[in-house]
Amino acid sequence: MEQVMTKRRYFDIGLQIEELLYSGVFEAGGRLPSERELSERFKTSRTTIREAIIMLELKGIVEVKQGAGIFFIDNPKKVSQKEVMPFSEIGPFELLQARQVIESNITGFAARQIRFNELRELKHIVELQEKQISGDSDKFEELDRQFHDIIAEATQNRVLIKQSAELWRAVRTENPRWKNLNYKYLHRKDLQVKWVEDHRTIFLALQQRDSEQARLAAWNHIENSKKELVKIFKEDHSLEDFDDFFFAT
Template identity: 80%
Template sequence: MFTLPSSGAIAVYIGMCMEQILTKRRYFDIGLQIEELLYSGVFKAGERLPAERELSERFQTSRTTIREAIIMLELKGVVEVKQGAGTYFIDSLEKINQKALLPYSDIGPFELLQARQVIESNITGFAATQIRFNELKQLKRIIEQQEKQIGGDSDKFEELDRQFHNIIAESTQNRVLMKQSAELWRAVRTENPRWKQLNYKYLHKKGLRMKWVEDHRSIFLALQKRDAEQARQASWTHLENSKNELVKIFQQDDSLEDFDDFFFAT
């Protein structure tokens, strides 16, 4: 005769399942954190990783979890475990970035910009419900610095622009959204050769920078009010303005005829 397990046995079983899930989640999280340290430059490509004991202390977890995280990174092709010699990052940061961006290699900057518009506007709307005072202070400081750079160094202005959008993504406190935002930025602004051509020829102009700073100010005010819909719309409008400016450039310069016009029919 079949007998139902006791409530105590069920509780023990559920506890064991939850422990397995949390353990799996833990090594996955640690693996991602180690990978992020490579991207941030804390760990250098070609260098040996710290020993398991040191990593265990650094991340406040067991050496078993560290080993599982390293196995995950080895399977991803980020590290190589050399018997008796330790674990090494096997790729340069540039190559890792190129691998990550490979799916976008045949997509033009305008189509990528549309993806940014859809994704970032919703990220910004969500950020309005999550953003903290310190992040608002950082955004305000960046806008002030951008105002000073309107007629200044292009690389500095570009970096401030990246920081502005990066802080908004970070304020969601959602790692998936943060990674998606950073990946799209690299795909459009850093790695796309066509965007680099546009940036070199046109996007350093003072008039465009003034418009972008004004758009950033509108986004900031919506975030400060914690108005999700206004923030979403301000972000959408910002990228719509960017799109319209690029349309003008595209229509006026015959040398750009091979650029994609995915959503630029007028």
């Protein structure tokens, strides 16, 4: 049976823009049309154009200068498909699903292994996060990472520690669509309050050495993130982009 492979719109649009750049329409170092103009030209939404530009930026073909626009780079750095494709081609929703399955089980296992000093560190991080609500978003983000790192380390299993770290990078730092959404929306005060409450619930389950409650608390924490993503997306974007944004190419 013949299998038809399709790419998402942002990927197709990105390739079309790339072809346009190298066709001589734009000179190296030149400024590209705005997102709005590109959106009209390619008859697609600005969200799809934004994702296409992020893809080209990762490939080193364009540079986005804040307040100045999008520029065609003269000597693009060569980035192999192997380096670009893994996380940039996977939507944030899928990555969160993977993290939910793996990290909830890591947390459940950590409840059996966790040491007193690790519990004390987690408690301290929750307290620091609470103080950073509506404060330094980057600091809040870093404390979030530390919280999940400590739980993984509490398993005393190097494979699980490595898996947890790779998933964090995939979801929070190496996926352009998640990174864009995270910095634009998920540092809101109401969501930060929710994440701290979730972390406190996870901490209490770990403190009680309750493996099932710890697993469930971690599962619910990421479930809350998934629900907020869907809610935010439906509020701010057209539904035609929903599939492009959340799922794999």
